[in-house]
Amino acid sequence: MSKIPHISSSISRLTVSLLLLLVGMGSTKAQVTKMFTLEKDSIPLFRGFSVSFDLVGPAMLMLSDHGEYEGALRVNLHDQWFPIFEVGIGKANHEKDEVTEITYKTTAPYFRIGMDWNILRNKHQSNRMYAGFRYAFTSYKVDIIREDLPDPVWQSQAGFGVKDMGCSMHWAEIVFGIDAKVFGPLHLGWNVRYKRRIVNNDGDLGTTWYVPGFGTNDSDNLAANFNVIIDI
Amino acid sequence: MRKIIVLFLIGLAVAACTSIDCPVNNSVRTYYALKKADGTPDTLNKDTMWVWTQRVDGTDTVISKQTQGNLELNYFYGSSASSFDLPISYTQPEDVLYMLVRNAKGINYLDTIRIKKENYPHFESVDCQASYFHTITGVSATHHVVDSIVINNPQVNYEQNTTHFKLYLKANR
Numbered sequence: 001m002s003k004i005p006h007i008s009s010s011i012s013r014l015t016v017s018l019l020l021l022l023v024g025m026g027s028t029k030a031q032v033t034k035m036f037t038l039e040k041d042s043i044p045l046f047r048g049f050s051v052s053f054d055l056v057g058p059a060m061l062m063l064s065d066h067g068e069y070e071g072a073l074r075v076n077l078h079d080q081w082f083p084i085f086e087v088g089i090g091k092a093n094h095e096k097d098e099v100t101e102i103t104y105k106t107t108a109p110y111f112r113i114g115m116d117w118n119i120l121r122n123k124h125q126s127n128r129m130y131a132g133f134r135y136a137f138t139s140y141k142v143d144i145i146r147e148d149l150p151d152p153v154w155q156s157q158a159g160f161g162v163k164d165m166g167c168s169m170h171w172a173e174i175v176f177g178i179d180a181k182v183f184g185p186l187h188l189g190w191n192v193r194y195k196r197r198i199v200n201n202d203g204d205l206g207t208t209w210y211v212p213g214f215g216t217n218d219s220d221n222l223a224a225n226f227n228v229i230i231d232i
Numbered sequence: 233m234r235k236i237i238v239l240f241l242i243g244l245a246v247a248a249c250t251s252i253d254c255p256v257n258n259s260v261r262t263y264y265a266l267k268k269a270d271g272t273p274d275t276l277n278k279d280t281m282w283v284w285t286q287r288v289d290g291t292d293t294v295i296s297k298q299t300q301g302n303l304e305l306n307y308f309y310g311s312s313a314s315s316f317d318l319p320i321s322y323t324q325p326e327d328v329l330y331m332l333v334r335n336a337k338g339i340n341y342l343d344t345i346r347i348k349k350e351n352y353p354h355f356e357s358v359d360c361q362a363s364y365f366h367t368i369t370g371v372s373a374t375h376h377v378v379d380s381i382v383i384n385n386p387q388v389n390y391e392q393n394t395t396h397f398k399l400y401l402k403a404n405r
Contacts, residue, residue: 093360100240102358144355146362151322156288158322160353205355206365216357218253 018179043124047076050187058086066092066210070225074116075081077124082116082130088139090212101146110213116175122163126181128189135197138212144205165203169211172196178228180223187229195221255390259347261317262347262368262388265395271377274401277338278351285329315395320388321353322364326375333377335405341377346370354389365389368396377405 010101056068061067070088072127077083087109145161177191197219202208208217215221266274321327329345341389348370354363366388379400388396 097358100361101360102355102362104358146355147355149322149362151288153285153319154288154321154324156321156323160362162353205353207356209357218313 004049007135021221039217043078045078047074047079048231050074050076050185050229050231052187052189052227054225054227056089056224056226057090061066062153065094066090066216068110068213070213072227074229078232079128080118082118082132082196084112084114084116084132084134084184086111086112086134086136088213090140090210092210093213094192094209097155101148103143103145104209105206106140106210107145108138110136110138110140112136113214114173116177126187128179130175130177130179132175132177134175134193136173136213137169138186138214139166139168140212142208144208162205165205167201167203167208169200169209170198171214172198177225177227179227183232187227189227190224190228191227192222192224195223234307254356257390258361258363259363260320260322260388260390261344261392262396263315263317263392263394264399265384266346267398267402269400274313276333279405280334281313282332283329284332285327288321288324289372298371299322320347320349320366321403325349325351332377333401333405338401342405343374343376345373345378345381348372349388371397377402379403 011125014092025221035218050073052072052074054068057070058067059067070086070092072084072086074082074084085099089107089109091107092104094102096103112134113136114134117128118128120127120129129137134166141164143161143163144165145159148157149155149160151158152175171197173189174194179189181187195214197214198210200217202217211217215223268274300337318329325348327349327399329347331343331345333341333343335341347368349366349368352365352367354365368383368386368388371381372384379402381400382398384395384398386396
């Protein structure tokens, strides 16, 4: 029942997303060129790694019925470029909704890979402001249960329960964030993300509700992370 | 840079608002169009039509003017009745509908329509009521007043602006 878009449309969406990133930064051609050019100074290219974990996802898990545990490994290249790999586990446990009586459960990992650019003029200071992009993917299984669904006319019971329905989603993200050094190797930072669905398989029931790492299922989403970052 | 920060803060504020995106029309029904033999729209004119069915527990859920305590699916009268809609069962493999047409002289014609279908549970969100969509695989009818009934669109879902069945009644009823 779900339609999988052609790969060319997926690529074009990703391209548009990246262009939006550049346009959103108000970049001229010269600025864009500068962003991709290594600044000439005595600082070496490789500046180390950092690991981080997000506090918003666990807070959402505590306060609501869905959320994520997420961590990241980031490489520091000349304080300018930060290739990043993010991994997390998204979880939803919505037990028998008060109105619709629907139960929805899923727990699955998700992965993102991308790059951040430090957009501060002085890149070698301890605080950073960055913009970046991600490509993300998750493959997940959901349980969707609606017991005792009464047929109002024929008065039969038509409840259903789907277990381990296989679904997946690819999406792209544009990220904007700030890191601030607290002391030693410890940084705190937040970022906001615009997420755009590229390709999705929602299984056989129409759509899914919560997608691990993406949030509630829609064509796009906005989200925020608050990160604890340790330079290693 | 300041513009970017303001833009993202506005975006974050918008994202903080929750919304429930359930379909405005969330009823799954079948839509019928009365047709003449030449394909032009037909009406009941001075006739009256009742449609009813039987519930799954076997009780005569019907409805007509003569039958009390039962469930009428729909009732139509007059020249404005050129199309109508009826419910469809969630999970039965076949729905049996009874259709009574009474003409202007008071003569009754009773036909039975059988609709075979496949049923698929449909889910939008935990905030939206679960429902069933259907694919109609066959239709048949007796022919006291029904000349023929044909499937026009086999997919039954939330779509309202469609015709699932074209119903041809006999002209000399």
